[in-house]
Amino acid sequence: MNENLAEKIYRAVRLIPSGKVATYSQIAALAGNCNLRRYVGNVLHQNPDNTITPCHRVVNAKGYCSGSFAFGGPLVQQEKLEAEGVAFTNGHVDMERFCINGDDFEAMSLEMKDN
DNA sequence: GGGGTGACGCGTC
């Protein structure tokens, strides 16, 4: 039933469509409140398994990776995103083209709720 | 029960 926010956050991250990226605020919003954005980073840092949790699709509002220690290297995140079709501009994700749209957000929210 | 933490976001200077 009521899972911890961590579970919701992980689920939201997994719902991010391939080839797109979501911001911590978006994940936090899907998890419950955009105010939880701080906690999103906190939870993702725990990231028990990056193979099932594509945390590499999660970037900050600027489209940059966390900058901190990632599941094997910050460069790996960019590599994975590029492999999924996410283009990088000047080292940052092109948010205007790859950030999830309202439709994607809505679909994710539906899956979050239905699941 | 209280305090500290955190892969952020945004306003303001």
Next chain:
DNA sequence: CGACGCGCCACCC
């Protein structure tokens, strides 16, 4: 335009 600080909430000790 760039840099700094503050604020937000849930989980862990």
